[in-house]
Amino acid sequence: MLNELVQKAIKGDGDSFYELIQIKKEHIYKIAYSYVHNQEDALDVVHDAVYKAFTAIGSLKNPQYFSTWLTKITINCAIDHLNKTKKVISIEKSELENFPVEENDKEAILDLRQNLEKLDIKYKTVIILRYFEDLTLNEIAATLNLPINTIKAQLYRGLQRLKIQLEEGDAIEK
Structure with a gap:
């Protein structure tokens, strides 16, 4: 149809x-x-x-x-x-308030969103499509018209950079 x-x-x-x-x-x-x-x-x-x-x-x-x-x-x-x-x-507060999670988890989600915004757009795009839109790596490659190995590399690098940003944020708070 x-x-x-x-x-x-x-x-x-x-x-x-x-x-x-x-x-x-x-x-x-x-x-x-x-x-x-x-x-x-x-x-x-x-x-x-x-x-x-x-x-x-x-x-x-x-x-x-x-x-x-x-x-x-x-x-x-x-x-x-x-x-x-x-x-x-x-990020609108209403977005966080709609999550059925503990207050500490809401802060973690906010940290994740804020750090995701700091990423280069190519990494952000791949992460959003993979984890927020649940697309497979092949679907992401087709959507962005890029080779699958490029998508894998961008996803890996993006997640690594996101992890570093989150760890730096934790270190600053302590």
Whole structure:
């Protein structure tokens, strides 16, 4: 069914494209939010991504890669948004309050999020896609159009840098 909708959208059927976006809206919102960490900016990113996808849907060669293609557009829009705004990204307190965890764990989650923001965008992207979006390494490689070994290396380096940042934070607190 999804492939049929994609094929119709590629041929210019706006209603089919709308249905596809309705199916994928939560997914692209989650990706956008994982980059910008607030609702308004995430909605702006989603809006930009949907617009770019709508204007470029005719160039999609293989309908089975629609989800990967849309994810990549969303990531690029989120990165563009961050580069344009160049502001400090804050995590909304409501995001932490919704976690059913102990207070100490909430602090750990906040530390993790803050340190994730300090990472180079290539490491941050791979970590978000792997651990927040639960994509496999092969899916990440397809989404980012990079070799699997590059993804593995970026994931390893990103996690190492994140670990160092977290350890440095612990050392400062003691």
